[in-house]
Amino acid sequence: MEKTIKKSSLSISNNGLEKKPAAKRLEVLKTYKIYIGGQFPRTESGRYYIPVNAAGEKLANVCLCSRKDFRDAVVSARGAFSGWSGRAAFNRSQILYRMAEMLEGRKAQFIEELMKQDSTKSKAEKEVNLAIDRLIYYAGWCDKFQQLFSAVNPVASSHFNFSVPEPTGVVAIIAPQQDSLLGLVSVMAPVIAGGNTCIILASETKPLCAVTLAEVLHSSDLPGGVVNILTGKPAELQSWMADHMDVNATIYCENNSEVQQLIQQKSAQNLKRVFLCRKELGKP
Amino acid sequence: MAVKAKKTARKSNTIKLKFDTSWSYDPAPESKSAASIKPKYDHFINGAWVKPAGGKYFDSINPANEEKLSEVADGNEADVNKAVSAARNAYEQTWQKMPAKERAKYIFRIARMVQEKARELAIIETLDGGKPIRESRDFDVPTAANHFFYYAGWADKLEYAFPNRKTSALGVAGQIIPWNFPLLMAAWKIAPALATGNTVVLKPAETTPLTALKLAEIIQESDLPPGVVNIITGAGATGADIVNHPDINKIAFTGSTDVGKLIQRAVAGTNKRVTLELGGKAANIIFEDAPLDQAVEGVINGIYFNQGHVCCAGSRLYVQESVAKQVIRKLKDRMETLIVGDPLDKNTDIGAINSRQQLDTIQRYIKIGKQEGAEMYESSCRLPGKGFFCRPTLFTNVAQSNRIAQEEIFGPVLSVLTFRTDDEVIEKANNSPYGLSAGVWTDKGSKIFNLTKRMRAGVVWANTFNKFDPTSPFGGYKESGFGREGGFAWVIALCEFN
Numbered sequence: 127m128e129k130t131i132k133k134s135s136l137s138i139s140n141n142g143l144e145k146k147p148a149a150k151r152l153e154v155l156k157t158y159k160i161y162i163g164g165q166f167p168r169t170e171s172g173r174y175y176i177p178v179n180a181a182g183e184k185l186a187n188v189c190l191c192s193r194k195d196f197r198d199a200v201v202s203a204r205g206a207f208s209g210w211s212g213r214a215a216f217n218r219s220q221i222l223y224r225m226a227e228m229l230e231g232r233k234a235q236f237i238e239e240l241m242k243q244d245s246t247k248s249k250a251e252k253e254v255n256l257a258i259d260r261l262i263y264y265a266g267w268c269d270k271f272q273q274l275f276s277a278v279n280p281v282a283s284s285h286f287n288f289s290v291p292e293p294t295g296v297v298a299i300i301a302p303q304q305d306s307l308l309g310l311v312s313v314m315a316p317v318i319a320g321g322n323t324c325i326i327l328a329s330e331t332k333p334l335c336a337v338t339l340a341e342v343l344h345s346s347d348l349p350g351g352v353v354n355i356l357t358g359k360p361a362e363l364q365s366w367m368a369d370h371m372d373v374n375a376t377i378y379c380e381n382n383s384e385v386q387q388l389i390q391q392k393s394a395q396n397l398k399r400v401f402l403c404r405k406e407l408g409k410p
Numbered sequence: 411m412a413v414k415a416k417k418t419a420r421k422s423n424t425i426k427l428k429f430d431t432s433w434s435y436d437p438a439p440e441s442k443s444a445a446s447i448k449p450k451y452d453h454f455i456n457g458a459w460v461k462p463a464g465g466k467y468f469d470s471i472n473p474a475n476e477e478k479l480s481e482v483a484d485g486n487e488a489d490v491n492k493a494v495s496a497a498r499n500a501y502e503q504t505w506q507k508m509p510a511k512e513r514a515k516y517i518f519r520i521a522r523m524v525q526e527k528a529r530e531l532a533i534i535e536t537l538d539g540g541k542p543i544r545e546s547r548d549f550d551v552p553t554a555a556n557h558f559f560y561y562a563g564w565a566d567k568l569e570y571a572f573p574n575r576k577t578s579a580l581g582v583a584g585q586i587i588p589w590n591f592p593l594l595m596a597a598w599k600i601a602p603a604l605a606t607g608n609t610v611v612l613k614p615a616e617t618t619p620l621t622a623l624k625l626a627e628i629i630q631e632s633d634l635p636p637g638v639v640n641i642i643t644g645a646g647a648t649g650a651d652i653v654n655h656p657d658i659n660k661i662a663f664t665g666s667t668d669v670g671k672l673i674q675r676a677v678a679g680t681n682k683r684v685t686l687e688l689g690g691k692a693a694n695i696i697f698e699d700a701p702l703d704q705a706v707e708g709v710i711n712g713i714y715f716n717q718g719h720v721c722c723a724g725s726r727l728y729v730q731e732s733v734a735k736q737v738i739r740k741l742k743d744r745m746e747t748l749i750v751g752d753p754l755d756k757n758t759d760i761g762a763i764n765s766r767q768q769l770d771t772i773q774r775y776i777k778i779g780k781q782e783g784a785e786m787y788e789s790s791c792r793l794p795g796k797g798f799f800c801r802p803t804l805f806t807n808v809a810q811s812n813r814i815a816q817e818e819i820f821g822p823v824l825s826v827l828t829f830r831t832d833d834e835v836i837e838k839a840n841n842s843p844y845g846l847s848a849g850v851w852t853d854k855g856s857k858i859f860n861l862t863k864r865m866r867a868g869v870v871w872a873n874t875f876n877k878f879d880p881t882s883p884f885g886g887y888k889e890s891g892f893g894r895e896g897g898f899a900w901v902i903a904l905c906e907f908n
Contacts, residue, residue, distance in 0.1 A: 383679060396889055397686065397688070
């Protein structure tokens, strides 16, 4: 990749001098970073991997996140938890709606990325639309689920007794692997709508939209640390994600029964709630 | 002058509370004759009493005098297989097909029979577990009956609980319950499972199996179809056989956090649903504006209720510094008045520790507390010569990091810590791997709501403690487990949404 860049930049400088026919403008490539605590670092490990699409094109030098990255992300998710869970439900709702607005505005970019990652134009369009609509759906849930699941309990003693659902805490999510955007949005939105904070490991083979989504989140008034997005290999990180003592729940969306078992077993370390999503969740 | 008056006023706040300690009570024992305990109990499988496959029995003793009460069957894998297949069969052949309103009537019937036999159940509960008769009579048994009564009504109303969602039962529920509230826990688990159309294999704790077996007699008498409820007895190994049985759809466990973790690991990779209600180290918080005498009563109830064998016991007391001296004084005075002794005596406040093993655990923690530099105070009461007893104890000068402030003791041992500000106490109270319950004592409503919102605990009691009701959901945060029991939250855990 680097080589290509150098070549084309050379040809540009030649252009000016040698008055050849006007060359194409050099595309500015994006460095795909991760998103921790509202900032965009590369992985602390300095490692990268290069996912390739079906046509064999290299997608990018994507961060190959380490266990340390995950631990850093947990620290920021924990730090953001009390603030985020303490926000008014109405405010969380507004922020989720804002995400949908921002995503709508960047539709073209996501469609392009999805197409780079083997989607067709119409499929990509559909996926982005669904992702936007799903954010709006969950934006509406923020200030409703509590009402639906709360109760004033008619206890037999002379006490006033009520129960309300409260957020679980920090959630470690391994995003659905088969799609780049919709699966990730589908697991992220309900988690943060409920006042939790999370660390999401993006699809290993299709990580581009996850990184770009971080930019959407960043411009949606979402406080830093509420959503942390990492890229890398689930096979490397999944056991640390289920193991970490300051994570309260894990979400895993694939049907690999060995990994399901591993995550459930490791989660018992501190009695994490484990959610194994149904496959159709991530499907556009 | 003014200064002096103030001084006396403060002094009078810390004078010894007048509880008329010189008053002595004559013994008022409840009669054992109102209860009948068979010398030997088999498993209750498929509506009948079945001898254990291994032919082994173990003793259930009275912890207050170490005398044998009865012997009960020791379950093994073959027994569990039998019970599960009976439950599966009953689920498929009868219980699942039965109209919900008929299911409800069976559960109502059981509730009534528990009420009818309340006195007998209370006596046996006290004999077998060591808890004061006052508690088994006024709390355990009536609340158990209430649970059956409450959940009975849910059976034919599930469609209203989840509008537009069709629910169905899960199948066979394996339920493992602890020794601190034997009958109540059995009711707590069985009633909602039956209401939602599941069938049950239940194992009571090995030290307190008798009331569950009496409940089996009631179930038999109620004509509940055979196999809908199966009760097998045994120790941890029998419990493990239930957890590992491939034909069980749901595991509900109440007990220690360590065993809860084992269960979560054991069911990994299976389709079993799990709810775990585990240990706790509840913070009970007294603010300076609280009605102190009431708060002291609440703290005493919070930690010494049921000898402290309560997962949600208020075992960490946080007192605001300005009133700490007073509160500790009052606590010590009140502790002196607690009557420790024969659980069958109606005047007894604190009965017997459930088992030798648990008494050892408690004494080990008391030693640890002293070694860690905390200051121990115990009531000066006399203990009976026989049986397992422990004086009500409290520790002052406790550090947040001390083991007696972090680990669950499950006995009548209170750790007292102090704080200055709201933020500080919230931070300290939440600094625990557990999160089952908490208590707040203050006159200010705003403080109550601030704390309930920020406390990472499943239940927060305000100006009261240890209040339970079938309509009120109960369950933990963090390592206190997951899932809610009580209210219609429990219904969710027992239904499949189609």
